[in-house]
Amino acid sequence: MASGFTFANATVENGFSDLVHDHLKGVGRLFYLTSPKDTMYERKEDVPNFFKQSWPYFFIFMILEHLLLRLEGKKGIRLNDGITSISHGILQECGRLIWRGAESYLYTWIYSNYRLVELPWNHTLTWYAAAIGVDFCYYWMHRACHEVHILWAQHQVHHTSEDFNMGVGIRQSVLQGWCGFIFYLPLALVIPPAQFVTHYQFSYLYMFWIHTEAIKSLGPLEYILNTPSHHRVHHGSNKYCLDVNYGGVLIIWDRLFGTFRPETDKVKIVYGLIYNQPSFNPVYLQMFYTGYVVEKFRRLQGWGDKLRAIFWGPSWEPGTPRLGDEDMKVDVEGRDKYDVHLPAWLNTYLVLHYAVVLYGFFELASKHMGMTPFTVLVFVLYVIASLTIIGMIFDQSQYAPILEVLRCSALAFLTRSVAAPGVGTILQTMYVVSAMFWCLYTLKLLEIKKTSKVD
Template sequence: MLNPIVYAAPVFILMIGLEFAWGRWRGQTIYRAADTVSSLAAGITSQLIEVFSKTFTVGIYTLAWQQLALLPLRMDALWVWLLALLLYDLCYYWYHRLGHEVALLWAAHAVHHSSEEYNLSTALRQTGTGFLFSWIFYLPLAVLGVPPLVFGAVALIDLLYQFWVHTRLVGRLGWFDRVFVSPSNHRVHHGQNAYCLDRNYGGILILWDRLFGSFVEERADEPIVYGVLGQLRRWNPLSANLHVYAERWRDMRMTARWRDKLALWFRHPGWRPADLERLAPKPVPDLRQFHRYAPPLPAGLPVYGLVHLFIQLGLGVLFLALAPGLALSTALPLALGLAAGLVLLTQLLEDPQARRAGEMLRLIVSALACAWLLQAAPSAALQALWATGVAVFALSVPLLGVLLRRPLTAGAVQ
């Protein structure tokens, strides 16, 4: 079965392009090239990991359904689909809520909040490690008897719905805001402001937040500051996915009592034991002094990163389309190669001179890979595609050299 993301990816990119154009028409800058590269790189990485993790999560759900289902729910009954979607959204609410209230789960979810922008590309900044625990929250559906195919379909519907609410360009929507998750409701969820923290967790229905006391309305008189408390200050998806795990591991080693070492993973992410607070106090961010992460870059380099990110995106979508027919021994090295390419590209936008050699290596390896695929391509169209790839990667080597000789500019479009 072809991955639905193969079909959805072009729609996502089209919608991002339309939002960018709409923002420019309204005189608003809602995209920065480097941040968009970071968000899409995290999204591609998430999908690469899901190729392999889906066997684990779907397998557990199917096994639970086969062994524990209480009711023989039929796939051809519309009410089963509607009930499954409603219950999935309720399970998602609690998974999402605990993803903010339990440090171990926050470690997986934090990547989605790490962007300091709020636009449709932010919706694609998804976790690569969420599969480790997310399956637990959906087992009640398996026990109830929701068939795996129905479960997979409603999960996709819930996920796709959440894409459009990641925008600053849609204002308040009246009655819709009171029932459904909307851009206004979800902007609050992504804010660092005190009133925004740990609020508005719903996937499709905001009614869950109203029912369980986690709802708050967006305030017109207080601009929202997006991102995580304590800036990530990285573009690459590896850091975005692992930085909270690394921080917790460091804190666990520093604190003395074993009870506190365990509590660091299972209490609220903001909780710290007294001895750790003395040894390594964590300052409270002053949002009045907040400056978005924007390392100085040579003019043109962020656009270079964006162009190559879209090439990586195309390769990633191609991999997702081919993955069901690939042996693990082939799929795993390809996925690792694509992920490494994303890390190298995004690191270039963090520190161009230090990462220059890594980017040169990425370009050379990519050109050689395209040349090899050119020889093996079974059709004229694919031969033209891989020949274009050879040319693009080969010409990018001297172009990169030209760009990196330009002076660093703090005001470069990022």
């Protein structure tokens, strides 16, 4: 990795705001200044898990971005929305822990049996060919995720936030890796698996930092690279923002294939889905849109239209073009963001329990290869259940209190035998107290309902 982007090198003439701003820009520069020689690997198994290594930096730059936005007089990253974004990233990583890299098996099999050329794994040209090839395939995969209804059902979770910040960069679909992997398979005829896996990770790591409103422009680099300016347009639900700027690292593919649209001061971008879902429950946001696809499939008559409901664009209706009638598409010009205001003590409670879930997740991620698949599955289910219930509390769901009683009760029992003695005692006490509190809270709710019913 190239060096030189340290706090000592940042411009400080305009204070801390410029310091943070320069470092956020430095994130992007680091990705395309990476030395090929430092990231060449002969075997796929030798490629580091760059995603896992990057999680601490994700959190650091989210904090820096939040501070910069607050210094500019903006709200910064909302607690409920930011935690929801992180939860989606954890859900995606939990999926990877379960299938343990199985997505790349088919790629490796094709390369081993049907490759057309033998490119040297340690040659610079191979490294750059992999970088360009992965980015080219990402463009078409990403475009398909917006233009094919069933793929959009998985990808849409990335667009569910009504904010635009670096947290959105890790708000990813659990199943998109499987659904979109087919678009990369042609590379297996040429690119060695280790180089593919390396740049597949680099591509997504680069795209983390372009989810921000803290950086306005990168000057001449805007013509070549995908930047925050370009990606803000992509995430808008305004009609002017739909179906454009699909690039990953490079924006040249959009310029070549007619899907580029620059940012303009004339339109205030409204983020989120056209018909946004009011929820901070990550599992619900992952799954709800698939129900729309099923409903549309059932509603239409004839197998031709039923299949088009799945494989044509999300806006398609019988008698319209593949991507729908442009005149019928909704132009979102403004709306109030979904938000639920909780008391400070409850936010503190949720942050504390969320921190414990994060600790458990990182412990699982570091030790999962030494565990049986069943044990990994059990811990993954614990993480998913915890993230779901915390999201439901943020939503003030009527079912959240009783589910939190059950969660804390179960964890109070499990931590006694799973956690280390000292840590186990602390966690067990925390879960017992939490379960008792929510039990009393739930009984109070039941009493209120009973009195109301009698009256």
